[in-house]
Amino acid sequence: MIKHNSYFDNNVQSLGFQGESQPVSVGVMAVGEYRFGTEAAERMVVTSGALTVLLPGSENWQTFAAGEEFHVPANSSFDLKIEQTSSYACFYG
Amino acid sequence: MIKHNSYFDNNVQSLGFQGESQPVSVGVMAVGEYRFGTEAAERMVVTSGALTVLLPGSENWQTFAAGEEFHVPANSSFDLKIEQTSSYACFYG
Numbered sequence: 001m002i003k004h005n006s007y008f009d010n011n012v013q014s015l016g017f018q019g020e021s022q023p024v025s026v027g028v029m030a031v032g033e034y035r036f037g038t039e040a041a042e043r044m045v046v047t048s049g050a051l052t053v054l055l056p057g058s059e060n061w062q063t064f065a066a067g068e069e070f071h072v073p074a075n076s077s078f079d080l081k082i083e084q085t086s087s088y089a090c091f092y093g
Numbered sequence: 094m095i096k097h098n099s100y101f102d103n104n105v106q107s108l109g110f111q112g113e114s115q116p117v118s119v120g121v122m123a124v125g126e127y128r129f130g131t132e133a134a135e136r137m138v139v140t141s142g143a144l145t146v147l148l149p150g151s152e153n154w155q156t157f158a159a160g161e162e163f164h165v166p167a168n169s170s171f172d173l174k175i176e177q178t179s180s181y182a183c184f185y186g
Contacts, residue, residue: 001123002103002104002106002121002123002178004097004106010095011095013095013097013108014108015106015107015108015119015120015121015180017121017123017178017180018178019141019142019177019178019180020142020177020178024141024180026108026119026120026121026140026141026180026182027108027119028095028108028110028119030094030095030110045140047119047138047140047182048112048117048119048182048184049112049113084112084113085095085110085111085112085113087108087110087117087119087182089119089140089141089180089182091141
């Protein structure tokens with residue numbers, strides 16, 4: 001089953017599903033600034049555009065372009081700045 | 094703007110948007126067999142799972158895993174076999 005999710009007035013949308021070994025979602029973020037909380041740990045792979053992220057415990061914003069990835073710990077939150085509509089794949093746990 | 098699309102009784106869903114240089118969609122395909130037609134040429138990047146594809150003019154099915162990609166010509170059609178729910182990013186034109 002594929003579940004469509006919408007956040008931040010439809011400016012972030014994702015499609016969630018059960019991958020072979022873990023839950024996965026693919027999504028799109030429009031230009032804006034967002035804060036997300038995690039339950040499971042997340043591996044975020046940028047698939048187009050770029051995500052600029054402030055990871056928990058970090059004082060520096062880092063930009064990840066298409067093909068790059070970053071990890072977010074479980075039970076934390078992270079901030080994102082999106083300067084062009086961008087897409088990602090997120091792997092949980 | 095992010096546009097949610099559903100095909101094949103919701104077994105294929107995508108989120109379409111205008112990327113920096115071209116239209117893009119990210120999507121998920123549940124287990125099944127599908128035929129898609131193209132208008133613009135498409136570059137399909139597998140982001141999780143695997144897509145098994147019969148490209149136009151080919152007699153051989155080819156399987157592309159996460160991180161791999163294939164190209165489909167404009168104004169053609171291609172067949173897909175999906176053996177595990179999988180995701181992709183598609184770049185048009």
